[in-house]
Amino acid sequence: MNQPYQSLSQDQKITVFQRCQELLVKNHPKSEFILRKNFLSSNQKTIQTLTKLYKEFNGNIYMERDCLIFYKMFDIKNGIEELQKRYDSASDDNGNLIFITFAIFNSKRMSIRRVIETQLQGQVEKISFSREGEFKIYNLKKLASKFL
Secondary structure: OEEEHHHOOHHHHHHHHHHHHHHHHHHOOOOOOOOOOOHHHOOHHHHHHHHHHHHHOOOEEEEEOOEEEEEEEEOOOOHHHHHHHHOOOOOOOOOOEEEEEEEEEOOHHHHHHHHHHHHHOOOOOEEEEEEOOEEEEEEHHHHHHHHO
């Protein structure tokens, strides 16, 4: 599956949520994003992050058996400053940068490789993510050489 998240039916979104939990339990059993018995009394920031992701995400989702990636495409000309201003906006139809919003996989190397080979097809030059509010942008060809 690779399509805009908001085009999914409610049942499909529930399937994505369930698959996300399965992958987390299997591959990242200590993740703060796993729903546990005391989850609602845990970290409010984590609850807000998941709620926003599952209810409001305005990008694309790539999902297969062993990976799930929420991502957006942007046409970014001016680096991190422009990305910081736009990352909450809707994904562009085409772009030179893929922004990974949330990702779970059992093999980082294989999942990134599959996305690069099958989904991006040469249109994307950069890959980006944010960790604890700090944005990073990488040249995709240089990064891909480590994974392909």
